[in-house]
Amino acid sequence: MLQQLPQYELAAVATTRRATADAAAAEFNVPSAYDNFSELVQQSDVDLVVVNTRAPEHFVVAQAAIDAGKHVYCEWPLTTNTIDSTTLLDAASQAGIRHAVGLQRRMAASSRYLRELLEEGYVGQVRSLHLHVSEPTFYRQRADVLAFTAPGENFSSVLSIYGGHFLDMLFWISGWPNEIVAVTTSQFDEVTLTGTNEVIPSSAPDQLLISGTYTSGAVLSVHVEGGKRNGFGVRLEITGTDGDLRLTYGEAFSNTRDGRIEGTQGERQPMVELAIPERLQWAPQLKMGGSVRELGNLYAALAADMAAGTSNAPTFADALPMHQFLDLVEESSKTGRRAIWNSKLDSSINAT
Numbered sequence: 001m002l003q004q005l006p007q008y009e010l011a012a013v014a015t016t017r018r019a020t021a022d023a024a025a026a027e028f029n030v031p032s033a034y035d036n037f038s039e040l041v042q043q044s045d046v047d048l049v050v051v052n053t054r055a056p057e058h059f060v061v062a063q064a065a066i067d068a069g070k071h072v073y074c075e076w077p078l079t080t081n082t083i084d085s086t087t088l089l090d091a092a093s094q095a096g097i098r099h100a101v102g103l104q105r106r107m108a109a110s111s112r113y114l115r116e117l118l119e120e121g122y123v124g125q126v127r128s129l130h131l132h133v134s135e136p137t138f139y140r141q142r143a144d145v146l147a148f149t150a151p152g153e154n155f156s157s158v159l160s161i162y163g164g165h166f167l168d169m170l171f172w173i174s175g176w177p178n179e180i181v182a183v184t185t186s187q188f189d190e191v192t193l194t195g196t197n198e199v200i201p202s203s204a205p206d207q208l209l210i211s212g213t214y215t216s217g218a219v220l221s222v223h224v225e226g227g228k229r230n231g232f233g234v235r236l237e238i239t240g241t242d243g244d245l246r247l248t249y250g251e252a253f254s255n256t257r258d259g260r261i262e263g264t265q266g267e268r269q270p271m272v273e274l275a276i277p278e279r280l281q282w283a284p285q286l287k288m289g290g291s292v293r294e295l296g297n298l299y300a301a302l303a304a305d306m307a308a309g310t311s312n313a314p315t316f317a318d319a320l321p322m323h324q325f326l327d328l329v330e331e332s333s334k335t336g337r338r339a340i341w342n343s344k345l346d347s348s349i350n351a352t
Helices: 018-028 037-042 055-067 082-095 109-119 144-149 158-174 290-308 316-335
Strands: 012-014 032-034 048-051 071-075 099-102 126-135 179-185 190-193 199-201 207-213 219-226 233-240 243-249 260-265
Touching (some): 012 018, 032 037, 037 048, 037 055, 055 071, 082 099, 082 316, 099 316, 109 243, 109 290, 158 207, 158 219, 158 233, 158 316, 179 316
Parallel strands (some): 012 032, 048 071, 071 099
Antiparallel strands (some): 126 233, 179 207, 190 199, 233 243
């Protein structure tokens, strides 16, 4: 994907094994290959380090890149916990480098158009928001490469990955709720790895339920579930005083097209598809599906931010409140109590 963006040139690649690093360099015509990240971050012509490892390795790689004075893009989750994420944000701010996090769902043209529609008053005052996200992969049988998703401490669960991505999209569109009550649970205490038939314990949550309220009086309901056998995907419904909007995806990721937006105004009217303006595709040259194009939009925004000093790509400062919010979700689930959310970083005006 990066090779289709004229703003970027691949200068180096690193993996944990020389053979795989050399193979990746050969496949994508990358000049330098390393079997450790420490050498890559020291390469003089590397301006931006992309941290594309498993979540438990994010912190050490990103910190090394910051220490080397490089700009950093890190996939979501930023780290496996809020403390380390705070440390990275502080380090990046003190170093004066550009930083971005892979919360690309907000960068989809459909997400940005949905936000525009709310800002323009398409539905009137928002009354309710309902988000349902489901996926088939996090089931009691998983591929061997997903063994790292079973331990809860790896922060690589349905709650952290799918919840983090789509809650960020939702709250970027609507603003943050001010009160929530949440339930998380793990329905699969054990996971069988399909390649070896090894059975490993699982402590990562695979179900998330949230209900909440906004300061405006709007209400929120969220259900994120892993291991759904059929009928999985994404559905966001927004009800207002004057109309309704719906955003759907056939799958949570790996979509061949952008999200589908439907809407209507008035009373008892049929929902109709709303065309998403092409101007919202910031990487129009990408000849790939919707899930890749939204990531392309993020990289295009980051390149523009680095060149012009703008702030359109999500940063570590956007990742931190999501880590804090998911901590609050876990706390509410453990205590069974309603929790108050106070985000000072909320810039949306749509539902709050």
